[in-house]
Amino acid sequence: MDANLFEIGYYGDTELKLLGFKSLGTNVKIAKNCLIVGIPNISIGSNVIIDSFCSIIVPGEGYLNIGSYTHIASYCHLLASDGIELRDYCGLSQGVKIYSKTDDYSGHSLTNPTIPNAFKIMKKGRVALGEHTIIGAGCVILPNVSIGEGTSVGALSLVSSNLDTWTIYFGNPLKRLSKRSKKLLDKKQEFLEGLEHYKASDL
Numbered sequence: 273m274d275a276n277l278f279e280i281g282y283y284g285d286t287e288l289k290l291l292g293f294k295s296l297g298t299n300v301k302i303a304k305n306c307l308i309v310g311i312p313n314i315s316i317g318s319n320v321i322i323d324s325f326c327s328i329i330v331p332g333e334g335y336l337n338i339g340s341y342t343h344i345a346s347y348c349h350l351l352a353s354d355g356i357e358l359r360d361y362c363g364l365s366q367g368v369k370i371y372s373k374t375d376d377y378s379g380h381s382l383t384n385p386t387i388p389n390a391f392k393i394m395k396k397g398r399v400a401l402g403e404h405t406i407i408g409a410g411c412v413i414l415p416n417v418s419i420g421e422g423t424s425v426g427a428l429s430l431v432s433s434n435l436d437t438w439t440i441y442f443g444n445p446l447k448r449l450s451k452r453s454k455k456l457l458d459k460k461q462e463f464l465e466g467l468e469h470y471k472a473s474d475l
Contacts, residue, residue, distance in 0.1 A: 280305050280324060297340060310334060313352070317342065317360065328352070334372070339403070344368075354415065355398035361460070362401050365409040365427065372399050372415050402437065404456060424452055 282301040289296060292311050297318030306322060308314070310330030317340030322328075324346045330336045336352040338344075339360035347367045350356055354372035358364075375383040376393035383392060397416025401407070405419050408427035419425070419435045426442030426449075435441055440449045 282321075294335075303346075310336075310352075314338070320344075323348075326350075338362075345409075354396040357398065357400040359401060359403045359405075359421075361404045363406040365407060365411075367410045368407050368413070369411070370399050370413045372396060374415055404460075408442075422452055422454065422456075 281304050283304055284301055285296075285298055288300055288302065293314050293316060294312055295315040297316060297320070299318055300316055300320045302308075302322040303324040303326070305324050307327040307329075309328070310332075313330040313334055314328070314336045316338045319341045320338055320343070322344045326344055326346065326348045328336065328350045330350075330352040332353065334353040335355050336350060337357045339358055339362060341360055342358050342362045344350075344358075344364045345366040345368070348364050349369045351371045351373060356370055356372055364370075373394055373396040375381075376395060377383075378393075381391060381393035395415050399413055399415065400418045402419060402421035402423065404422045406424045407413070407419075408425055408429065410428045411425055411431065412429075413419075413431040417431055417434060419431065420437030420439070422438040423435050424440050425431060425435070425446075426440070428444065429442055429446055430444040431441075431446060433446075436448075438452045438454060440452050441447065442449055
């Protein structure tokens with residue numbers, strides 16, 4: 273039996289350009305077993321990887337902007353009904369869930385998609401992740417949240433409010449642990465200065 277049967281593979285620039293993304297950079301790879309709804313509402317920069325079994329839902333007037341040098345690991349779920357922005361150099365580890373719209377859980381309204389909107393109260397709002405943010409495996413980010421540049425969030429954390437820049441957070445309830453080092457900015461500069469020596473296949 274051919275072992276390659278287990279290798280689902282990725283769509284590359286040639287195939288992706290035919291699908292009608294709002295905008296698309298170069299050297300973009302999206303696993304062939306992802307679920308993506310709302311392709312015309314999605315903008316993707318360059319050097320982006322989206323791994324297997326991700327679901328990306330961008331209905332209606334929603335939008336998703338993915339910056340360059342961004343990685344979305346397997347089993348992530350992005351519901352961008354009210355907008356999600358992932359700026360350059362972001363990283364989502366396995367199983368991260370980002371919601372720009374959710375039901376109300378207080379009991380003051382009915383819930384779930386089978387109910388007309390007139391009988392529901394929704395919490396909604398854009399979710400924005402600044403440059404160099406990294407989100408640990410299994411985190412959940414709720415609507416109307418902004419995560420500052422350079423911030424990291426540890427695995428299995430719940431994010432329901434805005435987070436400061438260059439800070440490390442962890443937990444549920446979420447706690448601020450310490451400041452995050454900015455040394456990676458030096459590495460970024462070295463990387464950009466030497467970028468011409470890399471081939472696209474090396475990134």
